[in-house]
Amino acid sequence: MKSAVFFEWVGFLVKPVVENGKARAPRSVEELQVNELIIPHLEQIKEAGLMVLSTTNLPEIARGDLSRRELELMHTLLKRRLPVDQFLFCPHDEGDDCPCRKPRPGQFREATFEHRLDINHSFVVSEDWQDAAAAQAIGITSMMIQSPKNGSGHRDFVFPSLDDALAKILHLHSHQSEFFVH
Numbered sequence: 001m002k003s004a005v006f007f008e009w010v011g012f013l014v015k016p017v018v019e020n021g022k023a024r025a026p027r028s029v030e031e032l033q034v035n036e037l038i039i040p041h042l043e044q045i046k047e048a049g050l051m052v053l054s055t056t057n058l059p060e061i062a063r064g065d066l067s068r069r070e071l072e073l074m075h076t077l078l079k080r081r082l083p084v085d086q087f088l089f090c091p092h093d094e095g096d097d098c099p100c101r102k103p104r105p106g107q108f109r110e111a112t113f114e115h116r117l118d119i120n121h122s123f124v125v126s127e128d129w130q131d132a133a134a135a136q137a138i139g140i141t142s143m144m145i146q147s148p149k150n151g152s153g154h155r156d157f158v159f160p161s162l163d164d165a166l167a168k169i170l171h172l173h174s175h176q177s178e179f180f181v182h
Contacts, residue, residue, distance in 0.1 A: 001118035003176070005045050005169060006108065006140070008126040009056035009089070012038055012162075013082060014074075025058055027066045032074050034081050041166050042083045048170055050122075051085045051115060055107040057130070061091035086111060103133035108140060121176050123169050125162070129153050143169060 009025070010016050015033040016023035026032045042052050060066035068091070075087045088107040092098035100106030112119055124135040125143045129151025132142040142156045143165040150158065159165040 001116055001121075002051055003049075003118050003121040003123075003173065004051035004053050004085075004111065004115065005122070006053045006055050006111070006124045006126075006131075006135075007038075007084075008128060008131055009054045009087065011035075011127060012125065013054055013078065013084065025056065025060055025066070026074065027060055028070055029073050029077065032077065034078065038162075039082065041162065044166065044170065046083045048173055050169075050173060051117070052083060053111050053115075054084050054087045055102065055111075055124075055131070055134075056089050057102050058089045058091055059093040061089075062093040062096065086115075102128075102130040103137070105134040105138040108134055108138045112138070121173070123172075125165055125169075129155075132156075141172075 007013055013035055014026060015035050017026050017031050045052055058066060061068060078084065088111055090098055090101040090107060092101050100110065111117060119139050122140045123143050124131050124140050127145045127147035127149045129149065132144055132155045133153055135142040136154045144150050144155045144158045145162055145165060146158055146160050157168060159168065
């Protein structure tokens with residue numbers, strides 16, 4: 001079975017767009033900016049034999065602010081630049097009661113089924129409490145980067161930086177590899 005590291009799309013893989021003092025997802029290719037600082041980290045994860053997956057809630061689709069076609073174009077551009085195996089997203093708004101909208105674990109379940117992932121040896125990297133809640137619901141280890149968005153719910157690990165979180169993931173993965181034949 002494969003293991004994976006899930007990253008929140010906005011803030012880790014792409015830079016958020018700041019509008020009226022609030023961060024939001026890009027709504028067009030023109031607004032899309034790759035977070036170049038993440039690339040060496042993703043390459044290191046891939047070299048260690050882990051899959052790299054991305055998850056996000058995109059209510060902008062349900063609200064009509066982002067088309068699926070535009071999102072597909074953004075993902076095509078991102079795949080050329082980032083070593084990401086799959087982009088998963090929930091296109092629904094908060095009131096739609098969707099099982100794939102984080103903090104529900106639907107996006108993680110979909111990826112686990114599709115890629116036959118070992119959830120016990122996979123990780124979620126984020127700043128948002130919703131990701132930690134979804135990870136806990138399915139049994140994936142949450143690696144939270146300290147932020148006001150962490151909330152007060154369950155978190156497996158909280159780190160001051162992405163570097164620290166990834167060092168822990170690679171350490172845990174290397175020790176898991178010693179005990180399992182791939």
